[in-house]
Amino acid sequence: MAPLPVNTEFLCTLALKVGAPAPVGDAGKHDLRIVPVIGGTATGPGLNAEVVAGASADWLRIEPDGTTHIDVKLTLRTESGAHLFLQYNGFRAGPPEVLAALGRGEAVPVDQYYFRVTARFETAEPSLAWLNRVVVVGIGQRPPTGPQYDLYVVK
Secondary structure, eight states, X not given: OOOOOOOEEEEEEEEEEEOOOEEEXXXXXXXXXXXXXXXXXXXXXXXXXXXXXXXXXXEEEEOTTSOEEEEEEEEEEOTTOOEEEEEEEEEEEOOHHHHHHHHTTOOOOGGGSEEEEEEEEEEOOGGGGGGGGOEEEEEEEOOTTOOEEEEEEEO
């Protein structure tokens, strides 16, 4: 049997604004930091919403070589007032010097590192309920302004 193709459809671009990390410290095999997400937007053909500050954060686990494991939980609100929960996990990896530059907030070309996530939505909003039943994948980048992801629904 031939492998089945992976088909995706662009959902939105998620652009986040983050606050100062709260360092938890050495958690054994990694450094743990909790980063508040203080704002942001989801903009695209499948979803338009804003990030609710105070109800969103990223639990970063950073390995000694700079590889960063992402564990983000966001609350989103649409213009009509509907709320969505978005959780995504993934990681950012690359050469140590590139990851160190990203950690310092420097601009690094996206082809120099790997940044991918998988995401799931939950909502009670009838017009967006279809998001409860799809898997979403994202390609991330880390410009100095904050993390940004292009999110795609796996069909």
